[in-house]
Amino acid sequence: MSEFENLVALVTGGSSGIGAATARELLSRGASVAVLDRNPSSEPGVLFCEADITDVESVTAAITRVVEHFGRLDIVVNNAGIGAVGDVGANDDDEWRRVLDLNVVGTVRVTRAALPHLLRSPAAAIVNTCSIVARVGVPQRALYSASKGAIEALTLATAADFVGRVRVNAVLPGTADTPWVSRLLDGAEDAALARDQLTRRQPMGRLVTADEAAYAIAYLASPRAASTTGTLLAVDGGMGGLRVPEAAR
Incomplete structure (x- = not known):
C-alpha cells in the first residue's frame, strides 16, 4: 500500500513554490490532493479549488467542495502566505493588517473550517509552513518574521489543544x-549581489529547494509519523543553528 493511500490532503497556496512541490510529493505517495489557491494549479491529478484565505466564505466553500468531492479530509497543509520587506518602520498599518490577515488569520480560517472533518479522520494531521526567521533575526524582515513567529506559536498551541486527535x-x-524570492531578487538594484547575499547566509552555501521543504512536510503529514506532534522542523541549510566560517564551506 502507498503511504497516503485512501487519505485526502489539502494544500493551500498549492499552485507554486513549496505548495506545488508538496502537492506533487503527496500525490506521488498515494494521497488524493486538493489545492486551494487564487491561481490555477498546473499539477495534473489535483482537485483545484479557487479560494481566497482572507475570506471566510471562500474558505468554507472550498473545503466543503473538497469534502463533497473526496468524501473526507485527513491532512491540511497551511502553506499560503505572502512576504514583506523592511524594518519595523517600513510598513504602514494597512500593510501589517494585510500580511497578518493572510499569513496568520488565513491559517486560522482554514484550520477552523477543516477541523470538524479532521476530527473524524483516524490519521488527522495539520502541517503549517513557518520560517526559520521566526527564530533568527535577519535584516529587513520585521513584518514577515512577526507573522511567522505567530505561526510557530499557533502550531504549538493547536497541537496542545488537539493532542491525541489531530x-x-x-x-x-x-x-x-521560490517564485517569491525570485521576484524579490528581480526588484533589487543588483540581483546577482542580492542572490549572493541570500546564499551566503545559509551555512550550506545554497538556497533550500521547494522539493526539500515538501519532503519535510510530507514526513510530518504521514501516518507513519504518528507520534510526532508539536514539532517545529527546520529545513534551513543550517541557518538557524550553525555558525560556520565561510572559509570552512
Whole structure:
C-alpha cells in the first residue's frame, strides 16, 4: 500500500513554490490532493479549488467542495502566505493588517473550517509552513518574521489543544528558491549581489529547494509519523543553528 493511500490532503497556496512541490510529493505517495489557491494549479491529478484565505466564505466553500468531492479530509497543509520587506518602520498599518490577515488569520480560517472533518479522520494531521526567521533575526524582515513567529506559536498551541486527535506540526524553511524570492531578487538594484547575499547566509552555501521543504512536510503529514506532534522542523541549510566560517564551506 502507498503511504497516503485512501487519505485526502489539502494544500493551500498549492499552485507554486513549496505548495506545488508538496502537492506533487503527496500525490506521488498515494494521497488524493486538493489545492486551494487564487491561481490555477498546473499539477495534473489535483482537485483545484479557487479560494481566497482572507475570506471566510471562500474558505468554507472550498473545503466543503473538497469534502463533497473526496468524501473526507485527513491532512491540511497551511502553506499560503505572502512576504514583506523592511524594518519595523517600513510598513504602514494597512500593510501589517494585510500580511497578518493572510499569513496568520488565513491559517486560522482554514484550520477552523477543516477541523470538524479532521476530527473524524483516524490519521488527522495539520502541517503549517513557518520560517526559520521566526527564530533568527535577519535584516529587513520585521513584518514577515512577526507573522511567522505567530505561526510557530499557533502550531504549538493547536497541537496542545488537539493532542491525541489531530497532530499539528510546522516546517521552518530557510531562504528557499521560490517564485517569491525570485521576484524579490528581480526588484533589487543588483540581483546577482542580492542572490549572493541570500546564499551566503545559509551555512550550506545554497538556497533550500521547494522539493526539500515538501519532503519535510510530507514526513510530518504521514501516518507513519504518528507520534510526532508539536514539532517545529527546520529545513534551513543550517541557518538557524550553525555558525560556520565561510572559509570552512
